[in-house]
Amino acid sequence: MSQPLAIHRLPRAFHAGLGQETREALPDLTSEQGELIEGTAGSSPYLKGLIDQERDWLPQALQHPDQALYDVMEAARKLPSDQLKSGLRRAKRRMALLTALADLAGAWPLEKVTAALTDFGALAADVAAKAEIAALIRRGKLPGMTEDDIETAGGMVILAMGKMGAHELNYSSDIDLIVLFDETRFDPDDFYEARQGMVRATRNFCATLSDKTADGYVFRTDLRLRPDPAVTPVCLAMEAAERYYESLGRTWERAAYIKARPCAGDIAAGQRFLDALRPFVWRRHLDFAAIQDAHDMRLRIRENKGTGGSLSIPGHDMKLGQGGIREIEFFTQTRQLIAGGRDPDLRVRGTVPGLAALASKGWVPDDVAEKLTDHYRAHREVEHRIQMVHDAQTHKVPNSEDGIERVACLMGISSEELTTDLTRRLTEVHELTEGFFAPGPGASPARVEEVEFDRGVLARWPTYPALRSQRGARIFERLRPELLSRLAKTAKPEEALLALDGFLAGLPAGVQLFSLFEANPQLIDLLVDIVGTSHALATHLSRNASVFDAVIGGSFFSDWPGQAVLQAELMQALSEESDYETQLDFARRWCKEWNFRIGVHHLRGLIDGAQAGQQYAELAQAVIAAVLPCVVEQFAKKHGPAPGRGAAVLGMGSLGAGRINSQSDLDMIVIYDPLDQDMSDGPRPLATRTYYARFTQALITALSAPMSQGRLYEVDMRLRPSGNQGPVATSWASFTNYQQNEAWVWEHLALTRAHVVAGNADLAEDIESFRAGFLSRSRDRAKVLKGVADMRDRLAAAKAPAGVWDAKNGPGRMMDIELLAETGALLAGSPGRDVPSGLDGAVAAGLLDVAQAQTLKDCYDLCWSVQCAARLLSGKTIEADKIGEGGTAFLCRATGFDRVEQLQTALQDSYVVAAELIGGVVREVEDGTQ
Numbered sequence: 001m002s003q004p005l006a007i008h009r010l011p012r013a014f015h016a017g018l019g020q021e022t023r024e025a026l027p028d029l030t031s032e033q034g035e036l037i038e039g040t041a042g043s044s045p046y047l048k049g050l051i052d053q054e055r056d057w058l059p060q061a062l063q064h065p066d067q068a069l070y071d072v073m074e075a076a077r078k079l080p081s082d083q084l085k086s087g088l089r090r091a092k093r094r095m096a097l098l099t100a101l102a103d104l105a106g107a108w109p110l111e112k113v114t115a116a117l118t119d120f121g122a123l124a125a126d127v128a129a130k131a132e133i134a135a136l137i138r139r140g141k142l143p144g145m146t147e148d149d150i151e152t153a154g155g156m157v158i159l160a161m162g163k164m165g166a167h168e169l170n171y172s173s174d175i176d177l178i179v180l181f182d183e184t185r186f187d188p189d190d191f192y193e194a195r196q197g198m199v200r201a202t203r204n205f206c207a208t209l210s211d212k213t214a215d216g217y218v219f220r221t222d223l224r225l226r227p228d229p230a231v232t233p234v235c236l237a238m239e240a241a242e243r244y245y246e247s248l249g250r251t252w253e254r255a256a257y258i259k260a261r262p263c264a265g266d267i268a269a270g271q272r273f274l275d276a277l278r279p280f281v282w283r284r285h286l287d288f289a290a291i292q293d294a295h296d297m298r299l300r301i302r303e304n305k306g307t308g309g310s311l312s313i314p315g316h317d318m319k320l321g322q323g324g325i326r327e328i329e330f331f332t333q334t335r336q337l338i339a340g341g342r343d344p345d346l347r348v349r350g351t352v353p354g355l356a357a358l359a360s361k362g363w364v365p366d367d368v369a370e371k372l373t374d375h376y377r378a379h380r381e382v383e384h385r386i387q388m389v390h391d392a393q394t395h396k397v398p399n400s401e402d403g404i405e406r407v408a409c410l411m412g413i414s415s416e417e418l419t420t421d422l423t424r425r426l427t428e429v430h431e432l433t434e435g436f437f438a439p440g441p442g443a444s445p446a447r448v449e450e451v452e453f454d455r456g457v458l459a460r461w462p463t464y465p466a467l468r469s470q471r472g473a474r475i476f477e478r479l480r481p482e483l484l485s486r487l488a489k490t491a492k493p494e495e496a497l498l499a500l501d502g503f504l505a506g507l508p509a510g511v512q513l514f515s516l517f518e519a520n521p522q523l524i525d526l527l528v529d530i531v532g533t534s535h536a537l538a539t540h541l542s543r544n545a546s547v548f549d550a551v552i553g554g555s556f557f558s559d560w561p562g563q564a565v566l567q568a569e570l571m572q573a574l575s576e577e578s579d580y581e582t583q584l585d586f587a588r589r590w591c592k593e594w595n596f597r598i599g600v601h602h603l604r605g606l607i608d609g610a611q612a613g614q615q616y617a618e619l620a621q622a623v624i625a626a627v628l629p630c631v632v633e634q635f636a637k638k639h640g641p642a643p644g645r646g647a648a649v650l651g652m653g654s655l656g657a658g659r660i661n662s663q664s665d666l667d668m669i670v671i672y673d674p675l676d677q678d679m680s681d682g683p684r685p686l687a688t689r690t691y692y693a694r695f696t697q698a699l700i701t702a703l704s705a706p707m708s709q710g711r712l713y714e715v716d717m718r719l720r721p722s723g724n725q726g727p728v729a730t731s732w733a734s735f736t737n738y739q740q741n742e743a744w745v746w747e748h749l750a751l752t753r754a755h756v757v758a759g760n761a762d763l764a765e766d767i768e769s770f771r772a773g774f775l776s777r778s779r780d781r782a783k784v785l786k787g788v789a790d791m792r793d794r795l796a797a798a799k800a801p802a803g804v805w806d807a808k809n810g811p812g813r814m815m816d817i818e819l820l821a822e823t824g825a826l827l828a829g830s831p832g833r834d835v836p837s838g839l840d841g842a843v844a845a846g847l848l849d850v851a852q853a854q855t856l857k858d859c860y861d862l863c864w865s866v867q868c869a870a871r872l873l874s875g876k877t878i879e880a881d882k883i884g885e886g887g888t889a890f891l892c893r894a895t896g897f898d899r900v901e902q903l904q905t906a907l908q909d910s911y912v913v914a915a916e917l918i919g920g921v922v923r924e925v926e927d928g929t930q
Contacts, residue, residue, distance in 0.1 A: 008106030126264035323426030466510030506542030640682020648759030745787025812915030
């Protein structure tokens with residue numbers, strides 16, 4: 001049993017005499033409850049009327065308010081259809097009175113008051129709708145429906161929107177509803193008859209709620225938030241509504257759906273609809289363009305409602321006026337739209353919870369969130385008191401002194417205190433929110449007259465795709481002075497201008513990116529830095545501008561989290577997506593953001609080439625390990641679970657060694673172990689060999705096929721047994737037999753760098769045990785070195801160096817040193833995969849002395865630094881005289897040289913020294929020395 005209504009505050013009586021009679025008619029009240037009733041009745045003619053009507057019920061209700069609330073809801077839920085109209089109106093009267101008195105007494109906080117009103121609104125809609133559906137079913141007007149379908153309203157879905165959706169109803173709110181029906185519940189031939197019945201039921205249940213009778217009304221219903229309300233019926237098929245939002249949905253409709261929830265009818269179908277609509281509401285990218293849309297909406301509302309102009313408390317609209325409730329809601333919802341696509345924690349319905357979520361993620365400063373939360377609650381209290389006076393659907397402060405005094409009395413303060421407090425609060429809300437929507441010009445744009453930019457370049461910008469739309473061009477014009485100012489401060493402004501020109505030319509669209517820059521000007525510095533330094537990164541940016549979103553996330557410049565964290569994050573995200581293509585597109589977008597992060601960290605000197613190489617490799621391994629289960633699950637749907645132990649992905653080459661660059665292909669082998677199974681067991685079973693061959697092709701496609709978000713990686717399977725001539729997937733038995741009995745020396749060398757990166761854990765353990773055991777065997781030194789010499793000759797013939805800056809191909813360069821490191825690992829039986837470990841193995845095998853090994857390690861480090869930087873600069877072998885001043889500075893910084901000429905000399909010397917050392921080892925075979 002609940003406790004009696006505790007009185008924490010009392011409204012001041014406006015005219016004590018008006019409430020005295022009402023108070024005396026309720027002798028069972030405590031003195032405090034009596035004073036509450038007198039003050040309420042004196043200030044609010046509407047509530048006085050309710051008190052008079054509920055004299056018999058009120059004393060007991062005030063003694064046990066929570067129980068009374070429950071009883072009212074239960075009684076409404078059980079109303080017979082012939083008593084529905086009068087019964088719901090009586091229930092609403094009691095609900096409104098009880099919540100008003102608990103609110104005025106300060107016994108219930110705002111959230112409990114609005115939740116009580118909202119829950120009753122949902123209950124009333126549910127009861128009224130199901131009564132209409134039941135009547136249609138009994139009359140045979142909903143084809144195929146039976147009595148069992150009444151519980152789910154025959155597939156009718158009632159979505160609560162606005163304050164109803166967010167559990168924020170006020171005393172005199174309309175309830176904003178969108179009514180749909182699940183067309184899949186009906187035979188296609190019955191669609192039109194079913195829709196006709198659903199439309200009739202919708203009109204009737206809305207009339208049940210909103211028609212005014214002698215008992216009043218329950219709730220005014222508003223169905224105008226549905227798609228294209230001027231031409232569509234009041235109840236739409238879910239599929240039709242979904243098509244509308246996918247093709248024609250606007251930003252204000254996205255904002256409206258932040259608060260949407262299924263509140264009545266078929267709740268499960270309603271949730272499925274909202275899940276399907278998630279990509280429309282929550283965009284994958286940071287949607288800063290929503291700021292302009294919200295600002296335009298605010299301006300239109302002010303114009304249509306006449307709520308602009310200077311602040312004046314009498315007649316001020318607490319909802320739509322300056323500093324009002326809507327400004328706080330717009331501020332919150334717009335920021336949710338900006339970031340909610342990337343962060344599900346921001347997808348909350350209520351305004352106060354929304355502000356708290358935004359503050360916790362750093363999107364709103366804590367003090368701003370606290371102030372807006374306090375003002376929102378205070379505004380809602382004033383709004384409630386305004387509506388309590390006459391049950392009027394108004395949000396405006398009364399114009400008369402008498403009216404303001406009534407509102408003040410219901411708040412227990414004077415009219416002067418109310419006016420002063422409102423002025424302060426409205427002003428502060430306006431100041432906190434206005435700058436976000438319509439930032440002022442601030443400081444004048446920097447002057448750039450000292451740099452005379454090429455007017456021909458500037459003149460062609462409006463012809464680019466990103467600037468052809470009126471909106472994109474308008475935002476860019478606001479950005480242009482700042483962009484030119486930043487370009488003017490670079491070492492070579494004209495060079496930077498041409499780089500920016502190339503970036504703009506490659507952009508397919510500009511509104512989102514330009515909005516992002518406008519809201520986050522610090523990104524312009526990063527853009528200028530990138531386009532002025534790295535052509536490859538700038539080209540990547542122009543095609544994948546959404547990767548800039550990651551920079552705003554807050555952790556972009558944090559330390560590298562490591563492969564385990566990355567893999568867990570991606571696997572969790574993919575597990576939340578049910579559609580296979582959506583999973584693959586998400587993986588592409590996610591991978592690009594992390595790839596971009598590594599590139600920017602390298603470009604800005606936060607990490608060196610070796611660290612970048614390790615991070616690129618860990619990222620690739622995390623992606624393969626996270627995507628593989630998605631491919632396994634998708635393939636199993638058609639052909640059944642994988643026979644035997646399944647498959648493992650063996651990373652080869654640089655991937656296996658744990659060091660790749662930004663442009664690297666992924667060298668892989670897929671090994672499977674079918675055990676004793678000959679076939680898969682599924683809808684379309686396959687022979688084991690065929691199963692794994694097709695599965696491997698599916699995996700390659702998942703990693704390398706171009707989709708809407710591009711491709712993940714290029715995949716190279718040529719290191720599998722028998723190369724391109726062999727099966728695309730190799731059985732465990734065939735792999736071990738081939739390595740032991742058929743493989744060439746070069747294939748044994750490749751095994752020194754192999755590493756299982758994904759797949760069945762037991763099989764992975766067996767592969768590694770075999771690899772370690774096989775490498776530890778003694779070798780015919782002369783045979784190995786002969787094979788190495790042959791391999792070195794073939795490489796030299798096939799891949800001549802493309803100049804001094806080609807640090808990969810040619811004598812004394814990366815591949816040459818890697819080949820010797822593999823030789824050392826094979827002859828020494830070393831399990832280490834990286835080049836330093838292999839060169840240490842060469843020392844152990846007597847191929848090199850310690851000093852020679854260290855020399856080759858230093859040569860390799862220099863080659864890698866040049867190679868990794870070159871791939872980031874241009875995506876291919878660089879030409880030092882064509883990478884610009886920014887590129888040259890980065891190349892020197894990445895390799896530790898002051899001038900590019902010094903670097904070039906050091907590189908040439910390194911090639912000569914390394915080639916001579918490696919040649920000396922290989923010549924051992926020719927000389928017959930041991």
